[in-house]
Amino acid sequence: MIHTAAVSWTALEPILPELLLIGIGVLLIGCDLFLPRQRQLLPWLTVLGCLTALAMILAAQPVTAFGGMFLADGYAKVFKVICLGAVILTTLMAGQFRRLIGPRQGEYDSLLLFSLVGMLLMASAGDLMVLYLGLELMALPVYALVGLHKREQRTSEAAIKYFLMGAFASALLLFGMSLLYGLTGTTDIGRIAELIASRNLAANPALLAALGLLLAGLCFKVAVAPFHLWTPDVYEGAPTLVTAFMSVGPKAAGFAIFGRMLLEGLPQLQGHWGPILAVLALLTMAVGNITALCQHSLKRMLAYSSIAHAGYAVLGLLPGTAEGMAATMTYLVVYLFMNLGAFAVLMLLAAPGQSRESIDDCKGLATRHPVVAALMLVFLFSLTGIPPTGGFIGKFYLLKAAFTAGYTLTVVGAVLFSAISAYFYLRVVRLMYMSEAEAPVSLTFSPGMTAALGLCLAGALGLGLFPGSLLGWIVAALTGS
Template sequence: MSSLIVISVLAIVILYLGLFKVKSGLMPVAVLGLLLALGFSVAEWNKGVSPIFSGMMLFDNFAVAFSSLCIGITALIFLLSRGYFEKISQHLAEYYTIMLFSLAGCIMMVSYNNLAMLFVGLEIMSVSLYILAGIKKKDFGSNEAALKYFLMGAFSTGFLLFGIALIYGASGTFNLQEIANYVSDPENIIDPIFYAGLTLMIVGLVFKVGAAPFHFWTPDVYEGAPTLITAFMSTVVKIAGFAAFLRIFQTSFAHLSTFWIPVLTTITVLTLFVGNLTALYQNHFKRLLAYSSISHAGYMLFAIVALGPASSNAIFIYALAYALASVVAFGVLILVETKKGSDAIESFNGLSKTNPFLALALTVAMLSFAGIPLTAGFIGKFYMFSTALSQSHIWLVAIAVLNAIVAMYYYFKVIIAMYFKEADGVAEVKVSTFYRIVLGLGLVLTILLGIYPSCLTTLF
């Protein structure tokens, strides 16, 4: 709870700093505030269940872990913002403030214990993102991204809200534990509208995490939005979405698994094939990462399809590995795009010669995305597949392994461009201190977690 208060107050402080034209202090204050919030969040670990607002929110270890991850990744993204926002807008405070409000919504999504709070958190996060996607008012791509995201987001929110209403109508409660009691009580005959509500909720949540067949907004929004905003959406927002997804299914709907597992299994398979096969044909790095994000949504759905005691741990490890690789990839993309004026994969040609450090960092990120051993991505996939195998989803794991092999092609396409193709020019890509810190930290953590994953395997 303390971390949520700190982030909300921090957003207002940043807004006032912008009002008084203290531009140079925005990024340091934002990062220091996030580190303070992170400290408060970690301090709540193993403090027991802390329900607040009459039990509408619950800060247990699950909420603490995913909140801390969201805060930490946001801090890394803010460190990459030095010099970036200044180039696209004069109103810097608004970027930080709206991102912090979106982060506050994400924290509500990972700690809700009431469907009303899920909706409130989701809307705080989503409305902030609608603004951030279209914040470059004179850029047609940004305007298109905001419009598409707003229209499809509002449409999916309608599905989710209607689903919540039907579940309330059947069970008479918004509380997750009380819904679970309604579902598990052998004396209850579950109302058919409850199943309809559950189906509508699946549609709404699947849209928010960018899984097929509700993924159509993802490539255009990722491409049109400012790159740092895209990095935030593909990491923090996706982590919060999956944490919210897992919490309600693990708490309330576990006894109805025979109903929803076939639905989510179909969505998972479709997501894997759509994401990976479409990524094969992408010639622009940003769209490649967008379709890669769709495929990773498919892998993370494993934790829900194979719901069990290990699901929380598996999805946390995978989310951490994916977020670290994404931050590094988007960080390198910003530098290359600024230097070359394009995000085409050809822009990375010869990067190993013009900046070996950037090439190394991006190579490790691509290998982690692909799930190559000795990277965090491999550990994430290993635990996801182990979770699925423990629930006898053998054929699903076989499909996932096939897709992982397909994905290697487009990830290695970037590596080949950096090391085996000649650069158009010989100008060095310069890297600022903050970028070196973030990329170096992402690089080290990705390798360390790949070699020594034991520190995370027994969190929950």
């Protein structure tokens, strides 16, 4: 009695974008090996593949595949767009960084694409198993990317630190998941919520222990204090291009599983995780913003600022509602453009042999390169949250969401820390516009870099001038209309 089932290829339709990206990832390695002369075409192949996947994801209808393990819903769609955007923008910038990557172009792009597939799976995960495997698939290539530039001691150190802390966080997450599985007997996230309700598990101490472990693991992944200790060293040690990618892509994917776990898996526990996250968000904003005040390296300052921004983004999770989640998503979209823009300017300043990562290297930038200085000005204003940039709109929605849910003290703290952040962001602006340059700086633009900067500028300004359209799209995607 051997049953042979015919393979139904239509079951694969929902994961076609992921399959396409995996195919391109493998193709990139092959091209790098067999067509060494055409290496400069590889980034464009990556961008083309990502754009095709983006079009496929935007056109797809909401479906559930693989017995509820893969959810291609509106929630996933928004996060997938953010992750794809991060990869497209960083790949466009990679031309500027080619001399650092050297002959490794193919492997670099291919690892980036595999990481992207992991992020897409995380966004779509409807099952704890897919969620965890997606997370590992996302993280493994990034560990390798951080250590890619082996000539510098600090990148190797950063890679080892990131790997150890990532493994530690995964262990905590898995521990929490196994407790959750033991209590409910299922790994399906939606079913877990049903079982918690029907079996009256909400006040069970074992479930609370599982929640605590899950929160700790997730906070590690998105670098929320007090689990942020790895972030500054890793962000500073990694090649700037990889740092830019890490501070946006994996963070957005981390928020995707954060929201999915809390909002869909454990909504009954909102009374527990809401206040905990409110305290953690305040702590994160305090640590990020206050430590950024005394940094002399621009790259390290941006690392601390990205910790602070994770704190802002957590605010949208507090209410546990679709509106709150929409605010977090909006903020992450804006953050994608402004943070990548700031890192792009940092990359422009870097020259062979000199990293030029200190704040003093911005001195007098406005007189020599007014366009670059103006771009940096927009990105820094947006990171501070000054209207009419996108950063203001994003923060506004987040604070509104947290305020309507009753977290008044947290909102007051967020506004205060936001004001503190203006000091270190605007210090860079002051140095650019009001100081004399110490040494002449010559900048070279690659076509990809120009395109990436243009896109970041359009995003950071456009979302500030037309805020309703993005939020409207996200809310429509979330409510499924």
